[in-house]
Amino acid sequence: MKTTPPPLPELTLAATAFAALGSEPRLAILRRLVRAGPQGLPIGDLGAEIGVTGSVLTHHLKQLVSAGLVRQQRDGRRILSSVDHAAVAALSRFLVAECCADMGGPAPSPCTEPSDG
Amino acid sequence: MKTTPPPLPELTLAATAFAALGSEPRLAILRRLVRAGPQGLPIGDLGAEIGVTGSVLTHHLKQLVSAGLVRQQRDGRRILSSVDHAAVAALSRFLVAECCADMGGPAPSPCTEPSDG
């Protein structure tokens, strides 16, 4: 049996997810989906609200889904997209972990911030 | 007088920062810089450790600096790059805020995760 089957290194996964978020239209899409809640939003409605249509919307959604940040399920003749909150939270934690790595301690607060608030 | 001087909307700034992180080499760079601590790391050393050289490294660093995630300061004939932890933490918070927006409550925990642990 193979004892080292890690498919993709954490760094690659994180970079893919960040790249998926590194676009205004996609970030706007994610926002709408968050507001839509766990039920999700049909792609048509999504495009109408954001101002992106057809193939372009599919293009962006594919990246978000591929990055694991968004899930999709059929509902009759439409497809509902919803945010994978766990994935988003995990990505956020990764970012904080990177930030605080070897900085001294188990990261009690997000970071040793310079009196931000 | 102009009454609408907001330079860049939050969404644009966030997208820029995420795009800066959406690349393996840049994410690797950030990691090294985090481990280097607040003192920073000269660009030459950085390239030697990561396996990126000269102009390519400058290219990536410029994006990280432009996104506000990395700062640079001269130290004699070299330039020390260091992570702006506050910016990274802020980006992480933005991500969580997006995730939990309108989900009900002031976000006590990162997200209403589905029994992840």
Place this chain on the structure above:
DNA sequence: TTCATGATTCTATGTTTATAGAAATGTAGG
């Protein structure tokens, strides 16, 4: 089957990004 709707795939074009080597800039020391 036929029609209408919702989404994707295909095809094409323009833009941005990544990478790399050579040349140029800035800094420190003799």
Place this chain on the structure above:
DNA sequence: CCTACATTTCTATAAACATAGAATCATGAA
């Protein structure tokens, strides 16, 4: 000034991404 070192800018090329319209596929209703 001249040399050595560190980093950037310039130039070029290949790859990836963004956008859009037309055609195609999938689902639901009559």
